Amino acid sequence: MAGVPAVVVAAPASGSGKTTLATGLIGALRRAGHRVAPFKVGPDYIDPGYHGLAAGRPGRNLDPVLVGADRVVPLYHHGAAGCDLAVVEGVMGLFDGRIDEHETGPVAEGSTAQVASLLGAPVVLVVDARGHSQSLAALLHGFATFDSGVRLGGVILNRVGSERHDQVLRAACARVGLPVLGSLPRMDALEVPSRHLGLIPAVEHGAAAAAAVAAMTELVAAHVDLGAVAALARPTTDAVAWDPVAAVREAVAGDAALQSGSYGVVSRSGSRDVCANDATAVRVGSSALEDHTGTAEGDESGRGHAASTRSRLLGDSRERQGNEGGADAARAARAGRRADAPTSEWSAGGYGTSTGVEDGSGNDEATRTRRGPVIAMAGGPAFTFGYAEHRELLTAAGARVVVFDPLRDELPTGTAGLVLPGGFPEEHAADLAANTPLLTAVREHAGAGLPIHAECAGLLYLTRSLDGHAMAGVVDADAEFGPRLTLGYRDAVALADSALWRAGERVRGHEFHRTRLVAATTAAPAWGWHDGAGARVREGTLVGQVHASYLHTHPAGNPSATARFVGAAADYARVRH
Template identity: 70%
Template sequence: MVSVPAVVIAAPASGSGKTTLATGLIGALRRAGHRVAPFKVGPDYIDPGYHGLAAGRPGRNLDPVLVGADRVVPLYQHGSRDCDLAVVEGVMGLFDGRIDENHSGPVAEGSTAQVASLLGAPVILVVDARGHSQSLAALLHGFATFDSGIRLGGVILNRVGSERHDQVLRAACARVGLPVLGSLPRMAELEVPSRHLGLIPAVEHGVAATNAVAAMTDLIAAHVDLAAIAALSRTTVSGPAWDPIDELRAAGTSSATAPVWAGAEDAAAGVAPVLAMAGGPAFTFGYAEHRELLLAAGAEVAVFDPLHDDLPTGAAGLVLPGGFPEEHAAALAANTPLLRAVAQQAGAGLPIHAECAGLLYLTRALDGHSMAGVVDAEAEFGPRLTLGYRDAVALADSPLWRAGERVRGHEFHRTRLISGAAADPAWGWHGSQGERVREGALIHRVHASYLHTHPAGNPAATARFVAAAAAFAGARVPH
């Protein structure tokens, strides 16, 4: 498969305006007639929601840490199918990535630079122009020469204060031979509301999110050379696209996972198990490939909103993804029929996969509001952010994992569990100081944890979960 050309939107540091630029660029290119594939480097769930609004198709992630560097290109090929151009928004600064004391190369794992290198795509550097003058040339020279494997294709100046300021900055860019592809004035009204974990997700922000994306699109269309960016875009890779069925088959080839794919095939051959997947404003964190893998493994996916819906009829498994339940705790608590149904079905052996927000939903209470009570603990909004990649080990068998399996995941939360009784932990890893960490809870067939994983990096876990749901569905059918 020939790859779709791309540009990578990066910056010297966080807070430079990448999301505004990338989202507006996606929208402006789409308005100009391009079919744009939107991507985000790293594990972030929130920015792809805005990308998706701008592109009219799902925003996807490219995270070498969570899925492996070998899957980045296939996932790119999959996500850009039927498009003619892709925009990849970076993470943090261009060369920032996972901190690993054993890594000595210039390109950190999970960095924007690594993804740009894997794709062979040019980088457009977004510079927050506030406080910059002629010395911008030195900064750009450093970014352009730090790693010969990364090609800077141009610069977009953001938050430019005046026409004179623009002239000085353009002269600095010319000194190092980098074209200026756009110059954006300071526009405070384009700031999208945020809270403790970053931007408010587009699903929650509703009409305001749509209006913000439209304003970003207008800004970029007026101040950026779209034709130059389209001409600059390219990739140097080719090969097959990621395919969920192929991934599931490959996951079933080893002796450790052979029964997994067979079980999923059995599910697909009979009546597909219904998997209830929480959505709506409280459960917004998810990867598009998750649903695609569940469907490929033989499941029927029924999305529902725990704020007001009942548990879908015939649910043989429950997926509770991440999100912001702390912002909707009162409304979640008010839907008592659903809470009772979840608790009852968990006790009956319903396979449940709960990540972060899902874990909170299963506790006894969240910030004083009653939850499902499956996990014998209470949760509250905490004093600090927990953030970072984890190299975790599954501590026991579950509907998804086998004891001893190693998984890369990501934590991203400001809540914490309190006043809880001891439960069998789901994961173990070593903290930054070498301390042993035990996290999550295994109860019956429930796997609940703060750890976010990417299903594309762990297809066998998805197949196992579907097989467990099929077994649960079969066990309750009268014979």
């Protein structure tokens, strides 16, 4: 299938203003009537949150390192379905990517250049104009000719000092034949507050984030030729769109253990239209936005169901999830909110709002089995790091995903599996510790064999304490804010069987944290790899059915792990519920 036209927003180096330009461009194009699909190159979870505010649908990631280069274009088609234009924000400098001393080609793995080349999309280069004059022509000539597989389509000048400065820079661009698509004045007031891992996530920044996005949109609309940018966009490389149901089906077909499972895999009829399907309203501060999660769960036309027969591909995955029943209303009242109100704001990972599970009539075993196991997924301000495809894969594998906020919610009724993604729990440790009913429930369920998938923030939540605040105590370690940032891709090997992985499986992941574990007792490690110096690293921990680690993985690159996790949750549901 021909791809939705796209432009890639890149820069010569980090700090040039890519996120401001990309976010403002998404918002301005949307305001001009385009249905814009937002993407981010690499494993970054924070920028997509701002993209999501601007686009009215979750930002998605395109990361060749984590999902494989062959999945980038299919994932693009999946995320852009129903849209008429896509904006892809790059990472670091245009040709920066995973550092490999043995790489001899011009395009680094995971770089913006690699993704632009895979998509066949033109690049708009954002240049921080401070300090530049006529020599800008030489810089642009180098970027335009360095790799013939990457097409530079135009330039946006950022932080221009004066009208005269603008004239000089435009003349330099003309010397190398590159059109100037926009010229933005210096606007330091638009800088979004940051912390140790980058920008503060949009869901935490609340109304201020919405205001910042609105200001970015106004700035770009006033100083960028939106028509020229839209005209520059080109249809992307042909490919079959990635399909979570097909990914799960393929994972099941290739794994004998999954084939012998007694849970069903949900398929769905009809075409999926990510951008055209209107779903629930999500509020960030005072701004209401459409939640286009790209999952069938947003479709209110009917309930999905999962078959309990072996390896059957039945049903319709469109599942209506709402806060129904008196128990949910009572819990909401204790939390000081309406039963029908979302308990988490906009999520960079597309996890959407917190939704309740049916109480009462849905508690018999036959009904639970038919509808699939409940997977509780942590969301809210403390758990913002995740990928939209994760929820889609869980749903495709037969699970009913319920997003909840550990800052104030209880464990959802009927929970048979728990996903604790990444985020900033260190910024919310006191409030997390204050929700003792949830901490107690997580500890007790973990002891009873509840499958738990915890990454980074999830690992911290499961420790005994975080910066002196009591946590769940599932992992026998304490956590604290550390003196240095740990950052980078990892080629990891699973060291033992778990609810997700098989011993010996190789996985590509990414570390991104500034906390560390201290006073940890000996436990079975989850992962093993070698660092840059060749030293052996053992990381993470396995406790019963708990897999907790600092390593972030992308579910689209590892659908078998998601299918296994749902199978383990189905087994737990049959035993416990």
